[in-house]
Amino acid sequence: MEMEDKILLAHGSGGYMTNKLIEKVILKHLNNEILASLGDSARMELEGQRICFTTDSYTVDPIFFPGGDIGSLSVYGTVNDLAVSGAKPLFLSLSFILEEGLGIKTLKKILTSISTACREAGVKIVTGDTKVVPKNKGDRIYINTSGIGLYNYPEKIGPERISPGDVIILNDTMGEHGISVLLARENFGIQAEILSDSQPLNLLIEKIKESRGEIHCMRDATRGGVGTILLELASQSGMDFDIDETRLPIKPEVQGVCEILGLDPLYIACEGRFLLFCPEERADTILSLMKNHVKGARPEIIGRVAGQGTGRVLLRTSIGGMREIDLPDGELIPRIC
């Protein structure tokens, strides 16, 4: 497919169009070996220390949604990118693009949320910037956070470590974040109490790292949801994955809203969910750490690494069939992060 000549909303969806934009346009101009690995964060040597570095701009609409807001999201999102890379998040930067006319009260509410989120995740904001743009050149507030973490795990964690036979664990139910933002934004007339799953994952991941034994790979299921992350990791590792649809944890109310709106929950963004790949014998320990970390968590082994392959993700459906899943095209739900 040819590259379009203009940026479309779909280029920000996290799906096929985003990948194409990154690979055909951005990486082509900026390639270097660290950036090209396309992990959740970059891993570099700095005078013998292994540090991780990541960045994210947050443009979520609406800025307040059930279970969170753009402030806490911008802390947890960046903290989680570091944590799933195997790093202990330490320092964040914070940069605002404020639209003229934003209420100072609103800004204060977001700052309070940022401050609380930092305390919860155990990170510090150490540097910042504030810009103001005229009305209709922004949307109340956009936030960029970048984060630095210390890579404190003895082995490498990443897609190149994914091995045949690995179990694939999802720490909790899918899709609450995307659906909660969507319902807060659009007036579908749907009555459902769905809270965003936005939460920091670093404390849980530190516990998992401290438990003895291997972790091969972790990634958070944000833009594009669990399905997109599975496809990315299958492609990057060159393995085929077998996923059991009946084991995908999902809350009935999320399932219900997805059915009404014709959305596939496999591609709905989460902000407190991650996939973990490890040898089977490690699964019990990790599942029990996940279960005990948050009340009511429903971690599941959602599938296995079938073996060397061509990066295919096969879904065993509830009626016994098999289908190969693909990257979603088009818009999904825009501006969920």
Next chain:
Amino acid sequence: MEMEDKILLAHGSGGYMTNKLIEKVILKHLNNEILASLGDSARMELEGQRICFTTDSYTVDPIFFPGGDIGSLSVYGTVNDLAVSGAKPLFLSLSFILEEGLGIKTLKKILTSISTACREAGVKIVTGDTKVVPKNKGDRIYINTSGIGLYNYPEKIGPERISPGDVIILNDTMGEHGISVLLARENFGIQAEILSDSQPLNLLIEKIKESRGEIHCMRDATRGGVGTILLELASQSGMDFDIDETRLPIKPEVQGVCEILGLDPLYIACEGRFLLFCPEERADTILSLMKNHVKGARPEIIGRVAGQGTGRVLLRTSIGGMREIDLPDGELIPRIC
């Protein structure tokens, strides 16, 4: 003065209103000792290594202007914040907020400029992010870069080191960046060929660091210009500064445009200019390094640290008078970075 209840364009000006927003609203919610120092970048210990970390969002309008564009600006701006902090810039993150409808060609042109700027400054983009917002919720492209540098200087460099008798050196002429952006944006009917002074300062600063002897403080004169930076440093160091107006280097065409438009060049943003405070005996070496670094550069000793005081900046005017300068209120020139 009471805090306004809405964000105004003037809150992004770099002047009095920006300071008030940062101090009364942002720092109040996020205070910690590293952030509170409000330097160009944060200095932290990471396992025995001293690293610097900084962030900036770039919203310049127009995105292309004589002598630069938003791409090169977003590299040099962040590189310079690290350099004036005393750090050697190494790694950058790059995050785009793209407005729906932006031409892919335009994006490619900006990426080429980013790539060239990174090569020139000797830094690497190691991590990135791309978001897309709907039409009229952005302005073609906003860029955030955050940067990590290694603090490789034996002593501390910062406002707390500024000492009575220090000379204050400005590396080159004032105000070209702000005026070039302003003329590219507005249709004043003024014919003037003024190129932005946007450039990386890190290679020059490394040379100055390598030359023997002390450097007490450096800061780049970006938003708010030389005047605002002098006031910030006087206030942070608790010293009074004596500035000689006749020594302030300025190109006649910039002076001319400022006179026509009623602007004070002391407050016009630069993007390749910095102030350096050092003992007088160091001045000759540093001036000559500055002179030899860029063809036609006009470094000047613009003043001296008078002594302990109350953070006043006194300007000795060309007609022999003295006036105390103050932070500009209101808008200055919005969106120059």
